[in-house]
Amino acid sequence: xxxxxxxxxxxxxxxxxxxxxxxxxxxxxxxxxxxxxxxxxxxxxxxxxxxxxxxxxxxxxxxxxxxxxxxxxxxxxxxxxxxxxxxxxxxxxxxxxxxxxxxxxxxxxxxxxxxxxxxxxxxxxxxxxxxxxxxxxxxxxxxxxxxxxxxxxxxxxxxxxxxxxxxxxxxxxxxxxxxxxxxxxxxxxxxxxxxxxxxxxxxxxxxxxxxxxxxxxxxxxxxxxxxxxxxxxxxxxxxxxxxxxxxxxxxxxxxxxxxxxxxxxxxxxxxxxxxxxxxxxxxxxxxxxxxxxxxxxxxxxxxxxxxxxxxxxxxxxxxxxxxxxxxxxxxxxxxxxxxxxxxxxxxxxxxxxxxxxxxxxxxxxxxxxxxxxxxxxxxxxxxxxxxxxxxxxxxxxxxxxxxxxxxxxxxxxxxxxxxxxxxxxxxxxxxxxxxxxxxxxxxxxxxxxxxxxxxxxxxxxxxxxxxxxxxxxxxxxxxxxxxxxxxxxxxxxxxxxxxxxxxxxxxxx
Numbered sequence: 001x002x003x004x005x006x007x008x009x010x011x012x013x014x015x016x017x018x019x020x021x022x023x024x025x026x027x028x029x030x031x032x033x034x035x036x037x038x039x040x041x042x043x044x045x046x047x048x049x050x051x052x053x054x055x056x057x058x059x060x061x062x063x064x065x066x067x068x069x070x071x072x073x074x075x076x077x078x079x080x081x082x083x084x085x086x087x088x089x090x091x092x093x094x095x096x097x098x099x100x101x102x103x104x105x106x107x108x109x110x111x112x113x114x115x116x117x118x119x120x121x122x123x124x125x126x127x128x129x130x131x132x133x134x135x136x137x138x139x140x141x142x143x144x145x146x147x148x149x150x151x152x153x154x155x156x157x158x159x160x161x162x163x164x165x166x167x168x169x170x171x172x173x174x175x176x177x178x179x180x181x182x183x184x185x186x187x188x189x190x191x192x193x194x195x196x197x198x199x200x201x202x203x204x205x206x207x208x209x210x211x212x213x214x215x216x217x218x219x220x221x222x223x224x225x226x227x228x229x230x231x232x233x234x235x236x237x238x239x240x241x242x243x244x245x246x247x248x249x250x251x252x253x254x255x256x257x258x259x260x261x262x263x264x265x266x267x268x269x270x271x272x273x274x275x276x277x278x279x280x281x282x283x284x285x286x287x288x289x290x291x292x293x294x295x296x297x298x299x300x301x302x303x304x305x306x307x308x309x310x311x312x313x314x315x316x317x318x319x320x321x322x323x324x325x326x327x328x329x330x331x332x333x334x335x336x337x338x339x340x341x342x343x344x345x346x347x348x349x350x351x352x353x354x355x356x357x358x359x360x361x362x363x364x365x366x367x368x369x370x371x372x373x374x375x376x377x378x379x380x381x382x383x384x385x386x387x388x389x390x391x392x393x394x395x396x397x398x399x400x401x402x403x404x405x406x407x408x409x410x411x412x413x414x415x416x417x418x419x420x421x422x423x424x425x426x427x428x429x430x431x432x433x434x435x436x437x438x439x440x441x442x443x444x445x446x447x448x449x450x451x452x453x454x455x456x457x458x459x460x461x462x463x464x465x466x467x468x469x470x471x472x473x474x475x476x477x478x479x480x481x482x483x484x485x486x487x488x489x490x491x492x493x494x495x496x497x498x499x500x501x502x503x504x505x506x507x508x509x
Contacts, residue, residue, distance in 0.1 A: 011101035030066035074116040085110035126171040161227035168233040172198030231275035239341030267359040281349040288369030305372035306353040375442040383440035407502040409460040460502040
């Protein structure tokens with residue numbers, strides 16, 4: 001039976017660079033890639049990590065070809081026959097795989113000691129799920145690619161950069177993905193085992209410009225400044241320090257607040273920071289007001305997208321089910337411990353979201369706290385850059401007069417969808433139409449026919465004042481009665497990328 005992760009992080013890795021190249025070549029030849037796994041299994045690699053469908057997946061991977069052996073070992077985390085494994089893992093000898101800490105040999109069986117996941121054209125090795133599932137994980141357990149990983153990867157700004165930092169890098173996912181658009185990447189984690197995995201993955205993927213460093217927060221990169229900082233930190237608000245990847249050891253949301261206020265010292269002017277965050281709701285105020293205070297006087301424009309809010313009980317249950325798997329009695333004790341902590345700290349609700357910061361030291365910084373769009377379609381980094389520019393535009397034009405004098409054009413990513421129902425032998429529009437974006441940050445909302453018509457006429461040739469005047473005449477109401485509501489909606493449509501200032505070049509599809 002496989003063992004829990006060892007405190008000896010040095011167990012992960014080959015002795016020679018040639019072995020990494022041979023392993024990469026073996027994986028490519030076997031088709032152990034994003035496309036190859038899709039072809040072999042009918043699902044992408046990330047979908048295969050869902051244990052709910054394990055019996056079906058095991059059945060689909062029963063073939064003796066190298067791709068099926070590799071899938072059973074390194075995606076489904078199942079032991080395989082020694083002879084079949086030796087053949088599938090050639091030309092790298094099985095003994096080298098074992099010496100590198102990737103597999104263990106027990107009699108005529110080969111047992112996986114790591115999970116290796118193809119993701120966005122890279123391979124990522126990390127600890128397999130078995131230790132957590134059996135309640136035996138040590139504190140240095142190294143997580144792999146989950147929902148939060150994919151969310152942050154999709155929303156990361158991907159412009160060309162000189163220097164990028166992945167803070168709390170884990171197995172190095174975000175550091176390795178940034179390597180495509182960065183000259184120098186730092187992967188920092190306080191867990192030596194995580195740093196060892198990140199270094200292994202950098203060498204496996206042939207990325208010599210990724211530096212993997214062990215240390216707490218920004219300590220290993222003191223004196224450096226970065227064009228981009230990304231982080232999937234230990235943001236969980238918990239009473240314990242059970243897992244390094246999950247628990248910060250600080251009270252409430254103090255860790256994320258500390259991270260937010262420290263980041264600007266390590267950002268180049270115009271540089272971005274994006275990190276996943278959990279925060280506590282104030283009993284007597286909105287979540288936006290609480291977070292706005294975190295960023296006062298730090299010289300950054302800040303955009304926070306909230307994805308969900310849970311009450312403390314639901315939040316505790318969710319995390320305990322994910323990471324505290326064990327006997328029922330232990331789960332009950334863990335829940336009681338978490339709830340006692342929340343009651344002591346006065347924590348009733350907790351939100352999850354993404355904090356995005358842009359260094360802008362000139363003064364007049366802005367803060368936006370918003371709900372995330374219901375969908376994020378593909379990579380959204382271009383929309384993030386554009387979103388900062390559009391929110392900056394709204395700030396610069398100031399009050400109503402500035403916006404009224406603006407010339408706006410509708411984005412090419414916008415669609416208007418109307419539902420029709422049968423009526424008198426024909427079709428009748430049912431309710432308001434839905435205005436939506438078909439790519440990136442796919443915001444949506446309902447509009448009536450009159451406002452939908454105004455948006456369609458935004459082609460940059462007329463000012464918003466002229467368009468509102470035309471709308472007011474159409475609905476037979478005074479300009480002064482129509483303008484306030486239109487202006488409020490228009491500001492939101494500009495910030496969400498539906499309407500763009502004439503001359504704006506940041507639109508992405």
